Amino acid sequence: MAEDTGTIEARGLYHRYELGDKEYVTALAGVDAKVSRGEFLAIIGPNGSGKSTLAKHFNVLLLPESGDVWVFGMNTKDEKLTWEIRRNAGMVFQNPDNQIVATVVEEDVAFGPENLGVEPAAIRQRVDEALTSVDMAHMRRHAPHLLSGGQKQRVAIAGVLAMRPGCIVLDEPTAMLDPRGREEVMKTVLDLNKKHGITIIHITHYMDEALYADRVLVMDQGRVIMEGPPREVFLEKEKLVSLGLDVPPLGRLSEALGRAGVSVRPDALSVEELVEELCRLKSGA
Amino acid sequence: MPIEVRSLTHIYHRGSTSEAVALKDVSFRIDNGEFVGLIGPTGSGKSTLIQHLNGLLKPTSGEVLVDGQNIWDKGMSLRKLRQRVGLVFQYAEQQVFEETVRQDIAFGPRNLGLSEREVMERVEEAARMVGLPADLLDRSPFELSGGQLRRVAIAGVAAMKPEVLILDEPAAGLDPRGRDGILSRIQEMHRGGMTVILVSHNMEDVARLCGRLLVLNKGELVADGTPREVFSRNEFVKKIGLRAPDVVNLMEKLRERGWNVRTDIVNVDEALKEILRELGKEAPVLS
Ligand SMILES: Nc1ncnc2c1ncn2[C@@H]1O[C@H](COP(=O)(O)OP(=O)(O)OP(=O)(O)O)[C@@H](O)[C@H]1O
Ligand SMILES: Nc1ncnc2c1ncn2[C@@H]1O[C@H](COP(=O)(O)OP(=O)(O)O)[C@@H](O)[C@H]1O
Ligand SMILES: [Mg+2]
Ligand SMILES: [Mg+2]
Numbered sequence: 294m295a296e297d298t299g300t301i302e303a304r305g306l307y308h309r310y311e312l313g314d315k316e317y318v319t320a321l322a323g324v325d326a327k328v329s330r331g332e333f334l335a336i337i338g339p340n341g342s343g344k345s346t347l348a349k350h351f352n353v354l355l356l357p358e359s360g361d362v363w364v365f366g367m368n369t370k371d372e373k374l375t376w377e378i379r380r381n382a383g384m385v386f387q388n389p390d391n392q393i394v395a396t397v398v399e400e401d402v403a404f405g406p407e408n409l410g411v412e413p414a415a416i417r418q419r420v421d422e423a424l425t426s427v428d429m430a431h432m433r434r435h436a437p438h439l440l441s442g443g444q445k446q447r448v449a450i451a452g453v454l455a456m457r458p459g460c461i462v463l464d465e466p467t468a469m470l471d472p473r474g475r476e477e478v479m480k481t482v483l484d485l486n487k488k489h490g491i492t493i494i495h496i497t498h499y500m501d502e503a504l505y506a507d508r509v510l511v512m513d514q515g516r517v518i519m520e521g522p523p524r525e526v527f528l529e530k531e532k533l534v535s536l537g538l539d540v541p542p543l544g545r546l547s548e549a550l551g552r553a554g555v556s557v558r559p560d561a562l563s564v565e566e567l568v569e570e571l572c573r574l575k576s577g578a
Numbered sequence: 579m580p581i582e583v584r585s586l587t588h589i590y591h592r593g594s595t596s597e598a599v600a601l602k603d604v605s606f607r608i609d610n611g612e613f614v615g616l617i618g619p620t621g622s623g624k625s626t627l628i629q630h631l632n633g634l635l636k637p638t639s640g641e642v643l644v645d646g647q648n649i650w651d652k653g654m655s656l657r658k659l660r661q662r663v664g665l666v667f668q669y670a671e672q673q674v675f676e677e678t679v680r681q682d683i684a685f686g687p688r689n690l691g692l693s694e695r696e697v698m699e700r701v702e703e704a705a706r707m708v709g710l711p712a713d714l715l716d717r718s719p720f721e722l723s724g725g726q727l728r729r730v731a732i733a734g735v736a737a738m739k740p741e742v743l744i745l746d747e748p749a750a751g752l753d754p755r756g757r758d759g760i761l762s763r764i765q766e767m768h769r770g771g772m773t774v775i776l777v778s779h780n781m782e783d784v785a786r787l788c789g790r791l792l793v794l795n796k797g798e799l800v801a802d803g804t805p806r807e808v809f810s811r812n813e814f815v816k817k818i819g820l821r822a823p824d825v826v827n828l829m830e831k832l833r834e835r836g837w838n839v840r841t842d843i844v845n846v847d848e849a850l851k852e853i854l855r856e857l858g859k860e861a862p863v864l865s
Contacts, residue, residue, distance in 0.1 A: 312721055339753040340725025387724065387751065388669060439598070442620035465724070468751045469668070471619045471779045472821035498725075498753050501824075537755030542782055542824045549850045555857060564824055568831045575837075575857060 298366035299330035301351055301382065301460055301492065305360035308346055308515075320346040322515035323360070330365075330459065333486045333493040335503040335523070338512030339537040344496045347512070348462050351494065352384045365459055380409065383453030387465040389445035390438075398440075398448055399424065399433040405456045416455075423454035426489070427481050443474025447481055454485070460492035461485065467499060479505060500527070501541035504562055511538070524560035543567055579645050579662060579741045579773070581631055582607040586640035588626050588797075600626040602797040603640070608775065613768045615784035615805070616777045618794035619819035624777045625668055627794065628744045631775070632656075632663040661690060664740030668747050668777070670731035674719040679710070679730050682719050686738040704737035709759045724751045732760060742773040749780065761787060782823045785809060785844040793818070810842035825849040832856075 308321040320343045328334045336344050349355040350362045353369045362369040364378045383405075386392055395401035402420045411419065424430040427447040432440065437448055446466050453461055463482065467475040483505055485491045495506065503509045509526045511519035513536050519526055527533070527540045530548070540548075541562045550557050557570040588601040601623045608614055616624050629635040630642050633649050633656040641648050649659055664686075667673045676682035680701055687700045705715060708729040714722065719730055728751055735743065745764070749757040761783060768774045778784050784791060785805040793801035793808060795818040801808050809815060809822040812830060821827070829841045829849060839852040854860065 310721060312717060318721075340729075340751075340756055341723040345723065390669075436596075439621075465751060469747065471819060472781065473819035474620060475779075476821075498751065498757070500754065534755075537753050539754035543828065546825065546828070546846045546849055549846060550853065553850065553854055553859060555854070555859065564828050564831060567828055568835065571832065571837075571853060571857075572835050 297363075300363070301328040301365065301494070302326070302363045303347065303350060303357075303360065304362075306347070306350060306357050306362060307359045308343075308350070308355060309358055310346075319515055321350075324512075324515070324517055326510060326517055328460075328492055328494060330492055331486070331490045332508065333483070333506045334495065335506035335509045336494065336496045336512060337498070337500065337503055337509060337538055342512040343515040344512055345464050346515075348384065348464050348494065348496060351382050351460070351462050353378050354384075380405075380456045381458050382460045382462055383456055383458045385446065385449050385453060385461065385463045385466045387468045389442045389449070389469055392449045392452075393437040393445060396436055397433075398429065398435050398437055401437055401448055402451045402455050405452055409456065419455045419457070420451075423451040426454055426485060427451045428477075441474055442470045443477040446470065446474065446478050450478075450481060450485075458491065460494065462494045462496075464496045465498065466495075467497065467502065475499070475502075500539050500544075501563070503527075504541060511536070524562070527562060528559060580607060580609050581663075581742065581773075582643040582646075583627075583630070584641050584643065586627070586630060586642065587638050588623075588630065588635060589638045590626075592638065600797055601630075604794075604797075604799045605640075606792060606799060606802060608773065610773055611768075611771060612790060613765075613774045613788050614776070615788035615791045616775060616794065617779070617781070617784060617791055617820060621796075622794040622818075623797045624794055625746055628665060628746060628775065628777060631742075631744060632660050632665050634665070657689075661686075661738060662740055663742045663744065664735040664738050666732050666735045666743075666745045666748055668750075670724075670728040670751075673731040673734065674727060677718060678716050679705075679719050679722070680715040682730055683715075683733045683737050686734055690738065700737040700739075701733075704733035707736060707763050708733045709756060725753060725756055728752060729756070729760070736763075736767070740772070742775070743767060744775040744777075746777045747779065748776070749778070749783065757783075781809070781821060785823050793820075805844050806842055809844060812841065 303324050303326045306321050306324040309317040309319050311317055338344050353375050364382050367374040367378050393401050394404055399420050402423050403416050406416045406419050424433055427450050429447050467478050482493055486493045503523050506523055509523045510517055530540050544562050547557050547561055561567045561570045584605050586601055586604045590598040590600055618624050674682050683701045683704055684697050687697045710729045732748055749760055791805055791808045809826050812822050815822050829839050832839050837856050839856055843849055
């Protein structure tokens with residue numbers, strides 16, 4: 294099968310974890326998912342639904358028990374391609390404190406390309422570019438452990454960028470951050486996606502972060518059970534709530550307004566959208 | 579069991595080049611049965627502060643009094659203190675270490691001198707409370723998803739039934755139902771008489787749950803008041819890198835567009851009332 298070199302794809306992906314003694318947990322029970330080049334995909338789903346397990350397959354931290362995963366045309370089962378795939382689909386994790394290895398920001402970012410055997414001059418350039426892209430160039434000589442959570446996560450993203458990936462997979466990168474840190478990271482990720490065309494796979498429990506995505510994939514019990522543009526997916530509030538998920542915080546207000554006979558668009562889910570809707574209604578009233 | 583902090587200063591690695599002043603002259607008192615939210619940007623000293631409240635860190639200067647007694651006085655037992663003041667750490671993976679989930683949750687209560695049956699009852703009660711399915715109890719904590727592991731850490735502390743429960747970002751990484759579930763359980767424990775201190779980055783949650791907020795910035799206590807008092811100072815809140823609940827920001831933007839709405843609101847119901855009034859509509863009768 295000639296696979297599309299622009300996409301990341303899981304087909305019939307099945308994965309079990311062994312708990313010792315022939316006992317297993319099925320973490321992925323047949324997942325089909327496709328991410329186009331340049332797409333921003335958000336993955337939401339209850340705890341234990343298989344999000345991280347899926348993400349780890351894109352980075353060859355796990356291999357399919359059955360089914361296949363292709364990253365830009367490369368099958369993850371092909372051992373010769375493991376490092377090339379990892380370079381191409383970098384991962385960023387939740388805890389900002391245990392992803393950073395060096396004692397100076399720029400050394401941390403240089404770590405990946407150094408391991409790839411990139412020339413020192415080229416490394417310098419990559420580090421510069423990566424730190425500039427995440428708006429951390431001015432802190433290049435700082436000690437990572439003294440940075441804020443959002444800054445640490447941006448350094449982790451820069452470390453991935455220095456590998457010149459086509460895709461970044463972020464597994465709850467904002468879960469531990471304060472509001473400003475969350476905003477910084479989301480802005481950075483959106484920027485990398487829109488300006489540099491990097492494919493983004495963003496896993497989150499913050500429903501409002503999914504509003505940034507082109508498409509949302511909803512997982513439950515190892516399966517993809519809904520997908521579509523965020524504003525369509527969030528219209529199915531009842532279904533989401535029954536899964537243990539939710540709509541973004543202002544969705545509650547939109548809904549309450551609707552019940553009170555104020556017909557704001559139900560997909561107005563951010564502060565800005567709701568302000569526009571309300572002003573439109575008021576001037577029309 | 580009131581907790582009082584007097585002129586607390588904490589300096590990490592004092593005298594070395596990596597010296598860091600994490601807390602500067604912080605003073606406050608928390609009375610029995612309060613539900614206090616501790617908020618502040620990363621690095622503001624929240625985790626450092628709460629570790630002082632159960633004696634995991636020792637003040638560089640200043641004191642921590644529990645029941646009017648300095649916890650570092652001779653004759654005070656830190657072990658006893660930690661049974662009464664339970665702390666759930668920010669990073670759940672740092673708190674679990676036993677072979678099975680069951681053993682892990684049992685660790686604390688086992689030190690309370692309870693019978694094995696009572697210990698197991700507490701374990702199962704705590705697991706139910708945090709929404710951990712019973713079939714996970716015999717797994718290794720290292721075979722869980724991130725959100726499941728966090729529930730184990732909370733259950734371990736809740737099973738000790740402390741008088742004061744301190745939680746450092748307990749809902750980080752939980753799905754929305756898990757988050758609501760844990761927070762309602764915490765609310766129930768509070769109603770049952772427990773004093774609760776909740777560290778959180780979720781402003782919606784602290785606005786809804788806490789009667790009082792302590793705000794830290796760069797190691798200093800910069801505000802101490804009700805959520806309404808704190809969030810109505812939105813400029814100040816933004817300046818230190820926090821973000822008021824979305825409904826507050828919505829009200830503010832509406833005001834900029836000429837709406838005559840209050841901005842000192844903290845929840846959806848209040849926002850709804852303001853908007854309806856301005857649109858000349860009646861608020862529906864709340865069920
Ligand atoms: N190392 C492991 N060993 C055994 N089982 C595991 C392991 N890691 C995860 N699991 C199980 O696999 C299933 C999927 O877990 P996964 O970590 O992919 O979920 P998740 O969607 O990322 O959840 P969360 O939102 O809590 O991070 C769960 O039932 C979990 O208990
Ligand atoms: N173990 C430690 N060693 C040295 N410095 C630390 C340590 N823990 C925290 N700090 C520093 O103390 C300050 C407060 O940190 P912390 O209490 O973790 O804040 P918060 O929990 O509000 O994010 C920060 O400057 C941080 O870098
Ligand atoms: Mg996960
Ligand atoms: Mg902390």
